[in-house]
Amino acid sequence: TEEVIRRSEKLSVVGQLAAGVAHEIRNPLTTLRGFVQLNKQQGSLSDTHLDIMLSELDRINFIVSEFLVLAKPQVSEYEQADIRNILNDMISLLDSHASFINVHFETSFEQDIPLIACEVNQLKQVFLNIFKNAIEAMPTGGIITVKLHYVQSDEAVVIRIIDQGRGISTEEMPRLGEPFFTTKPSGNGLGLMVSQRIIANHKGTIVISSKLGEGTCVEIRLKVNRS
Ligand code: ADP
Ligand code: MG
Numbered sequence: 262t263e264e265v266i267r268r269s270e271k272l273s274v275v276g277q278l279a280a281g282v283a284h285e286i287r288n289p290l291t292t293l294r295g296f297v298q299l300n301k302q303q304g305s306l307s308d309t310h311l312d313i314m315l316s317e318l319d320r321i322n323f324i325v326s327e328f329l330v331l332a333k334p335q336v337s338e339y340e341q342a343d344i345r346n347i348l349n350d351m352i353s354l355l356d357s358h359a360s361f362i363n364v365h366f367e368t369s370f371e372q373d374i375p376l377i378a379c380e381v382n383q384l385k386q387v388f389l390n391i392f393k394n395a396i397e398a399m400p401t402g403g404i405i406t407v408k409l410h411y412v413q414s415d416e417a418v419v420i421r422i423i424d425q426g427r428g429i430s431t432e433e434m435p436r437l438g439e440p441f442f443t444t445k446p447s448g449n450g451l452g453l454m455v456s457q458r459i460i461a462n463h464k465g466t467i468v469i470s471s472k473l474g475e476g477t478c479v480e481i482r483l484k485v486n487r488s
Pocket of ligand 2: 390393394452453
């Protein structure tokens with residue numbers, strides 16, 4: 262059976278978010294404090310310790326910058342952009358790494374796609390997150406199909422990103438987009454939350470459907486004009 266979840270309403274759970282951020286930042290801080298303490302007691306830290314400290318600092322920095330996206334004011338630099346360029350840019354960015362691990366992108370873009378009023382860098386971040394999830398869902402390789410078409414009656418552009426990965430279980434499905442929900446050993450569970458927020462800011466929708474063991478489709482719908 263196919264599981265479908267729609268959401269753009271479940272986002273602003275501010276309390277949950279704040280608690281999550283505090284927790285995620287406190288863990289690396291605890292590690293860092295422990296190592297500084299160790300250094301005071303026993304003298305110089307090993308390279309291994311320093312490497313761990315660096316990666317913990319990077320982690321804090323990453324979490325803070327993800328949340329800055331959310332803190333950004335709603336009205337900002339919208340421009341008329343060609344969604345095909347945005348998609349192609351992000352595919353190029355990941356393509357060599359992807360093909361190295363046997364993941365290949367296939368695109369099917371309709372010819373006449375109107376320009377979209379959007380924040381280019383934010384949409385880039387969304388597609389980057391979703392492409393990365395697709396790649397990570399296919400550890401032994403596979404194809405990511407990116408489809409783009411224009412629905413004239415709706416004045417909307419529809420982007421579908423389809424992978425052949427592990428799929429999403431019925432239990433996991435309702436938790437997607439929850440801050441820090443991840444099933445990956447080194448995941449952070451922020452990608453979908455941030456993506457959903459960005460798409461909601463664009464007055465668009467994001468729908469995820471999946472069959473366990475077969476793959477996942479992420480469908481993003483964006484109005485040509487936001488109002
Ligand atoms: P992260 O990638 O750091 O885990 P995300 O917010 O991007 O965080 O994704 C949250 C979770 O949603 C993932 O851990 C995974 O379980 C699930 N998920 C998202 N996209 C896919 C996909 N294409 N295929 C399978 N599972 C997915
Ligand atoms: Mg992710």
